[in-house]
Amino acid sequence: MEPTYRIELRDVSKNFGEVQSLRNVDFKLGQNEVVGLLGDNGAGKSTLIKILTGYHQPSSGELFIDGNRIDSLSVPMARGLGIETVYQERALAEQQTLWRNIFLGRELRTTFGLLDVNKMKQETSKLMLESMGFTSSAVNPESVIETFSGGEKQGVAIVRALYFDAEIIILDEPTMGLSLKETRKLLNFVRHIKDMGKSAVFIDHNIFHVYSVSDRVVVLDRGRVAGEFRCSDITLDDLMEKMYLVAETGSME
Amino acid sequence: MSSEIEELTGEDPLPEPGKAPFSWKNFLRKNVTQLGMIFVFFGLWLFFILAAPNTFLSPQIYYAFMATTPLFAIMAMPLTMVIIAGEMDLSFTSIMAIGMVAFIAIFEPTGNVSLAILAALAAGVAAGFLNGGLVVGIGIPSLVATIGTQFFLRGLALVLLNGKGATLVGARESFVYEMFVGKTIGKIPNQFWWSIAIAILCWIILNRTRLGAHIYLIGDNVQSARLMGVNVNRTRLAVFIMIGLAAALAGVLASMQVSFFWPSLGEGYLLSTLASVFLGGTSVFGGVGTILGTFLGSYIIGAINAGIVAIGMTGYWTELIYGLIIVISVSMHVILQRRVK
Helix, strand or coil, X not given: XXXXXXEEEEEEEEEECCEEEEEEEEEEECCCCEEEEEECCCCCHHHHHHHHXXXXXXXXXXXXXXXXXXXXXXXXXXXXXXXXEECCCCCCCCCCEHHHHHCCCCCCECCCCCECHHHHHHHHHHHHHHHHCCCCCCCCCCCEHHHCCHHHHHHHHXXXXXXXXXXXXXXXXXXXXXXXXXXXXXXHHHHHHHHCCCEEEEECCCHHHHHHHCCEEEEEECCEEEEEEEHHHCCHHHHHHHHHHHHHHCCCC | CHHHHHHHHCCCCCCCCCCCCCCHHHHHHHCHHHHHHHHHHHHXXXXXXXXXXXXXXXXXXXXXXXXXXXXXXXXXXXXXXHHHCCCCCCCHHHHHHHHHHHHHHHHHHHCCHHHHXXXXXXXXXXXXXXXXXXXXHHCCCHHHHXXXXXXXXXXHHHHHCCCCCEECXXXXXXXXXXXXXXXXXXXXXXXXXXXXXXXXXXXXXXXXCHHHHHHHHHHXXXXXXXXXXXXXXHHXXXXXXXXXXXXXXXXXXXXXXXXXXXXXCCCCHHHHHHXXXXXXXXXXXXXXXXXXXXXXXXXXXXXXXXXHHHCCCCCHHHHHHHHHHHHHHHHHHHHHHHHHC
């Protein structure tokens, strides 16, 4: 029997008016697999992940999640299916409190349908202690996000993705603006996703980061898939060589 | 996790890092706007008592104040939600009138006050839907869209009634009339209780419902709200409908108070309503604001209005002062915000 993929795109294209961002892309994410997505600016990485998260709908082609064909995926639907995203723009509401950001778009409610503010604050407290590693008493669930450092903000975005039992985690340039130490923490976190038996799509400019945590890398170029490699089959040097080739000629050969 | 810590340390648990122990400093920092407003409120009060002791030490002024302030306080609170959501509504003054046109249309032939009130509220919802539709459906900035509907709805009210008013004297016998603008517990006007009821309702909507949470989010970062699956259009539509409904209710209260409806009803409320919202600490950029702030703001604005007249200044001063309040409170907010960053 053919193994079912967590996510599969078949022949997907996406146009924005005249601009074709994705051209006949096939993409697969396996069970417990970390796939790195590489490509230059404008290669279509962001468009691809926004299709996976239900933010954009493909202009043509098919999308399968766990083997089921999904016709018009929306953001709440994707989140309901266990796909969570850590966006490069971090997607935080900066003037709002920490607890509001953790539960953004997924607020907990009491049986009367009102917001369960106390529960959300308690959960936030617990998450801060157990997952975010915030130990300073200056930070509490009522703290406003704009007072946080870059790394702290990224931590919030990641914990938010994990809290809701995400099965598939998509990280869109998560190392952008992070210090060296914060970056190392983040890469460990991606490995941790794999240890927990989950799957991830990891998008980054930095080929070293992608290579060090991915099982497989997919190289996008001008909206097409230019190549695909298992990290165990290719050395970092060879991969870099191929990337330069793609950037110059648009082809791997 | 915390229970483990408690076990280890015995009866004296360590403070959880997530929960800072209560301190006055934190309390002050968090509630600086509200506390400042309470301070301003009592300061102004003291000033007016000293400036016009005869007026401000007799109860009459307070009853008058409790009858007039709710008329714009009722609109200022839903308007706060509109502005938190990053939108603006300038048409609510005309919605007051268009609601009353619907009221008259039902009341004159049937004499049924309750039905007439329902018609007014329905007209308010329809007007809110129109504003929301222009913003969400067509994509016009709300500031411009509601300037348009402000004139359009005012014009519609004038055309439909041929510019003439209508008496509501016939409605005075109705118990509904008593409920809206009668008096309870001695001389307290019921309008005052309405403003409190609307404040509680608005507080619940803004602080205890998903709609309220999404109002803050779309005003703060609409892109992020979309990425996290918030239905931005539905939230925007809801805030315009709420202000429409509230404006229609305010129109009913204002007209019943004087037993007469003028098609110019509502003109003159724009400034005091906006001043209440901004004095209450709502950010003109969206994402920040509270119902309590606006509620206090409304009553400060109401007190200023009463005070200016009582200490013998002309009514021209009110406009000058309200305008000043809007400019100063909005500027203050921007400056404070910059200091946080």
